[in-house]
Amino acid sequence: MQVQRSAPVHDVVVIGSGAGGGTAVKVLTDLGVKVALLEAGPMLNPAKEFKEHVWPHQVPHRGAGDNAESYFGRKDFGYFSAPNGWWDIEGEPYTVAEGQRFRWFRSRILGGRTNHYGRITLRFADYDFKPYSRDGLGTDWPISYDEIAPWYDKAEAFIGVTGSKEGIRSAPDGVFMPPAAPRVHEVLIQKACGRLNIPCVPARLAVITKPLNGRIACHYCGQCGRGCVTASNYSSSQVQIFPAMKSGRLTIFSNAMARELITNAEGKVTAVSYIDKATRTEKQIRCRAVIVAASACESARLLLNSKSPRHPNGLANSSGVVGRFLTDTTGFSMSGYVPALAGMKKHDTDGIGGGHVYMPWWLWEQQKDIGFPRGYHIEVGGGYGMPGVNAFYGSTRRHEGYGASLKKKIRDEYGCFVGLAGRGEMIPNEKTFCDIDPTVVDRWGIPVLRFHFEWADYEIKQVEHMRNTFAEIIEKMGGQVLGDKKAGGISVGGEIIHELGTVRMGNDPKTSALNKYCQAHDVKNLFVADAAPFVSNPDKNPTLTICALSWRTSEYLAEELKKGNV
Amino acid sequence: MSETTSTRRDALRSIAVSLAAAGAIGEADAQHVHHEVAEVKKAAAGVYKPKVFTPHEWKTLAMLADLIIPADEVSPSATAAGAPEFIDLLANNNERLRTIFTGGLGWLDRECEKRHQALFVNAKPTQQKALLDLIAYRKNAEADPSLLPGIAFFDWARRMTVDAFYTSPLGVKDIGYVGNKGMTTFQVPADALAYALKRSGLG
Secondary structure, three states: OOEEEEEEEEOOOOEEEOHHHHHHHHHHHHHOOOEEEEOOOOOOHHHHHOOOOOOOHOOOOOOOOOHHHHHHOOOOOOOOOOOOOOOOOOOOOOOOOOOOOOOEEEEOOOHHHHHHHOOEEEOOOHHHHHHHHHHHOOOOOOOHHHHHHHHHHHHHHHHHHHHOOOOOOOOOOOOOOOOOOOOOOHHHHHHHHHHHHOOOOOOOOEEEEOOEOOOOOOOOOOHHHHHOOOOOOOOOOHHHHHHHHHOEEEEOOOOOEEEEEOOOOOOOOOEEEEEEEOEEEEEEEEEEEEEEEEOOOHHHHHHHOOOOOEEEEOOOOOOOOOOOOEEOOOOEEEEEOOOHHHOOOOOOOOOOOOOOOOOOOOOOHOOOOOOOOOOEEEEEOOOOOOOOOOOOHHHHHHHOOHHHHHHHHHHHHHEEEEEEEEEEEEEEOOEEEEEEHHHHEEOOOOEEEEEOOOOHOOOHHHHHHHHHHHHHHHHHOOOEOOOOOOOOOOOOOOOOOOOOOOOEEEOOOOOOEEEOOOOEEOOEEEOOOOOOOOOOOOOOOOHHHHHHHHHHHHHHHHHHHHHHHO | OOOOHHHHHHHHHHHHHHHHHHHOOHHHHHHHHHHHHHHHHHHOOOOOOOOOOHHHHHHHHHHHHHHHOOOOOOOOOHHHHHHHHHHHHHHHHHHHHHHHHHHHHHHHHHHHHHHHOOOHHHOHHHHHHHHHHHHHHHHHHHHHHHHHHHHHHHHHHHHHHHHHHHHHHHHHHHHHHOOOOOOOOOOOOHHHHHHHHHHHHHO
């Protein structure tokens, strides 16, 4: 294959356009840096592609998908979801070690997974940065809460986050917009939690309830997951990349699948080699520095595939840690029927997409007594949702039968359910990692990842605690747990889509790939700005910390470029 | 659209509106007339040509859909909401569904003939009900495992009929979903909150 090299040298090539890449693009172009952005998927056209406000009956398949995908689990987020990616991408496989399970959700479009994600926006707690010091498990981060806090402030102020000052150590307060009022079932959950001494506070969501930087406030249609045409929620595509395009300092290469980072004799990255998917040709972009933000596992894959005589284990991997320390968040869900809600006057509960309240972890001082080392938070669901395909399958499975009595049961029960979902911390373990599959390449000829994944007892015990707690909350509301209380268990690895840790940061080049600025120990002009640098995976969704770290890394890189250090 | 159906539809509509407005008929009756209107409207739009099902299968599927979601005092039945068309469209595009439905409808007829010496559409309502009562509940397979194919099929028929009905404007109205509008400020009606708090005992 003939490789085409681009003539201009870009200051920085950013690989990946999700929360990390989008933040890097915004910060660097603001600071006058010329950026080339590589995205493995197409450009995004929200006006055309977001299905906000569309009714199911406005499409013949009612949202099941043209080929009934929703009935066979092939489009887990449904037809109406923002264009976001897949558990399986045609021609781009990954493998899983025999006898194990792992699911990898990848996005191939400008904005990546931020187009559809849950917008939950949580700061890590002070103790989350020092897990080893706290309980002897895992590894401490090379930075503290106080060091990253200014960038949490900047990220929150810029993207816009709802919330309230609560003074809870496990959930540090931030720069907040007014939260939305709790829905009726959420008030009941709050009251029940109050009786159980579980904090239940206004949700922290990347949704603006007041105008911000030319974006208009949320209109409470509840359809954040479909993509927001008014950009009232955070997505890197609409909030960071589209505005940065106006700077004149951003060049976007879409359908560009990064294959390898090319280094020179001094061990610095000089170019990014990528596949132009439209022509299936290999091209190169020359650069002074590179920020890899392709998502944790994809970033690890790129580094592992960037092998050369000087870097036989892959780039930035003299420590051998790239691909190791992979974690996902633990997940467990339970639903309940709440008779108190039956017969209530129907009203519009759409609100912000997702729960208006959540429960941060509350037992951080009692970990020893409860028998497992790390915590979880609880997300809530319920209300009068828009009827959709599969929405009543649970009811029909429970009641069975048919006819007028079934119809009445569905009507009477509508809106009387609550759902609780636990999201907890997994501790990195030796058996969970990704490496390059020695035999399989994707359709572009790039060697693929092979996953190895095992939960430990720590996580299993944590999920049992969720099970008992959720049942208590539902019963405290006078509700009945749906189905067998003992049924179901921990999520499959990868399923919560918080996979991270595969290119971790640290002060010691022997045990980490990146320094405290997410700069490779081995390669001074190589940075990583997604969730790959994370040293642990606390019980808080990673997006805000990705944004904060990327912001800090980008400012550092701009300064280093100015000084001529990279 | 023929003049006859147009005239009949307009007449029905004006009757329903004027009678309901005058309080001469109850909501249920007005609803019935509305149903009539919908039926006539649909007929006027042209007869749907099934892509997958034979005329006999189509008739059976429609009957089954209306047994699953019949008209009641609140809303019309599943066929008024386009359930057979929805199933036909997806079965046409998905081979697994095609097999599930053509196979299931065949099973239903054979079983009905075996038990009642009639195809399902020709069986008496009591006979239809007797057969559905067997396949509408998973636990019946314990006593008679030969029902399993019918139970599996009925689960699909019920699932997709229910989906078609509640995703239609008729179903949305039946169930009382009033959103998809947006608001300037998110508000919760105080009386709804008071109602639930009182009933929960948490207030």
